Amino acid sequence: MPKETTQVVLRGNLTKVAYAVAFALCQRGIQVVTLRKSEYQKLKKSFDGKFESNLVISTTYSQKIWLVGAGLTKEEQLKATKGTIFIPFSQFPPKKLRKDCFYHLTPAMSTPLALENVDSCENWLPRRVMSAWRIGGIIHGLEGWEEQECGYKISNIDEVWEASLRHGFQPLTIPNQSYFHLH
Structure with a gap:
């Protein structure tokens, strides 16, 4: 992620890696945004009261950095702001649907x-x-x-x-x- 990042969207199936990434980012003071209430609740519960002030739920798609995994929908990807950077946390990269966004490699x-x-x-x-x-x-x-x-x-x-x-x-x-x- 760019060093100046202060907020990211976490979107995709909540895997072991997703939980670990969300917790590590919140621990480092980076705000992790979920777009679904159910994901927010599962992540918050897994944090066991630690660093959960850096975990938020949002209904907007304005964040420029998205950490994505399997389960990211076409509709969600199309709602992202122009210039969004999609960074996968899953083994397989998302399908590139947007020419006005950047798609980073899978973790490597x-x-x-x-x-x-x-x-x-x-x-x-x-x-x-x-x-x-x-x-x-x-x-x-x-x-x-x-x-x-x-x-x-x-x-x-x-x-x-x-x-x-x-x-x-x-x-x-x-x-x-x-x-x-x-x-």
Whole structure:
């Protein structure tokens, strides 16, 4: 996400990843907006009273950053403001319906230069880019971590991030909003 982001829409099926992303963003002071009351209530309950002041429900579609997963409808996508950046949190990217919006890749990182014979693991990712799910498995093994993630329990996100960087994986850059003429 662009560094200056203070508010995002979270839209899509509430998966383990969606819950973890919403909680981590709220914990970092970024306001997470839901468009459906049922999703708001489920997320709020999962927060167990922590950081829920950063979780809000809205009926407008004016936010410029949307974190999306499976379950994003065509109608919702068409209601987004011109210039919206759609960033998937799911394994598969949304169908690109709008020419006046930006569609980011699915969660992924560039691979270490020392890693050889890597093209891409998914046909929608560029060369030498690997999905976060695959990287997570590799890091889990490289670090010798034994714990298993079950239900909504997610490993320490910051610890996994730091280990990924330590092993040479690099974040993909997204141009800042001014690049997309979102004034």
